[in-house]
Amino acid sequence: MRGVEERPAGLVYQPDLIDEDEERQLLAVLTALELRDVRMHGQVARRTVRHFGFDYDYGSFQLTATDALPPGMEWVRQRCAQLAGVECDLLAQTLVTRYPPGGVIGWHRDAPAFGPTVVGLSLGSACVMRFQRRRGQERRVYELPLAPRSAYVLGGAARSTWQHSIPAVTELRYSVTFRMIRPSAHPPVSATVPPDDEGVQ
Numbered sequence: 001m002r003g004v005e006e007r008p009a010g011l012v013y014q015p016d017l018i019d020e021d022e023e024r025q026l027l028a029v030l031t032a033l034e035l036r037d038v039r040m041h042g043q044v045a046r047r048t049v050r051h052f053g054f055d056y057d058y059g060s061f062q063l064t065a066t067d068a069l070p071p072g073m074e075w076v077r078q079r080c081a082q083l084a085g086v087e088c089d090l091l092a093q094t095l096v097t098r099y100p101p102g103g104v105i106g107w108h109r110d111a112p113a114f115g116p117t118v119v120g121l122s123l124g125s126a127c128v129m130r131f132q133r134r135r136g137q138e139r140r141v142y143e144l145p146l147a148p149r150s151a152y153v154l155g156g157a158a159r160s161t162w163q164h165s166i167p168a169v170t171e172l173r174y175s176v177t178f179r180m181i182r183p184s185a186h187p188p189v190s191a192t193v194p195p196d197d198e199g200v201q
């Protein structure tokens with residue numbers, strides 16, 4: 001990546017948040033889930049997803065209440081909340097994403113309707129998470145390898161200022177992302193402010 005390297009403030013990386021047995025147990029839950037397509041800008045992404053707590057419509061940017069987190073995933077929400085230093089209940093939305101080989105997520109910041117802290121757990125295989133921000137004419141960049149069983153926290157500027165993306169994965173990867181819902185974004189008020197994505201694929 002071209003640019004001046006800078007580690008985003010507010011980015012936390014935790015290797016081995018879960019152990020191999022826990023990963024196997026969680027993958028058994030994740031692989032049994034019915035996942036949905038992601039349609040953005042008239043295109044269907046290669047990655048597939050499932051939301052719990054609140055559903056996010058990628059076309060209208062609306063949040064609506066949906067299925068509760070499966071009981072077999074509560075412990076991992078607890079673990080991620082602990083890592084982020086937030087109350088478990090505040091991580092009201094869970095996003096499960098399945099990346100087949102070649103699956104990506106393009107440059108974006110998560111929608112503003114999601115609160116100030118995002119926690120993500122990686123399973124199955126490693127990938128790289130890329131970060132970028134503009135500083136005047138200059139581009140600041142950072143690359144964070146994400147090992148399976150590791151977790152990251154996006155807080156502070158890493159959440160609010162920096163964009164992130166994941167280039168094509170080489171092996172099947174799952175991620176579980178926990179996010180808050182800003183009080184003003186709770187239904188019936190919709191999350192109408194779109195993310196500043198640049199063609200999230």
Ligand SMILES: O=C(O)CCC(=O)C(=O)O
Nearest residue numbers: 095097105110120175177
């Ligand atoms: O797969 C990941 O860990 C990142 C997912 C992500 O950035 C998102 O869904 O907004």
Ligand SMILES: [Fe+2]
Nearest residue numbers: 108109110164
């Ligand atoms: Fe994201």
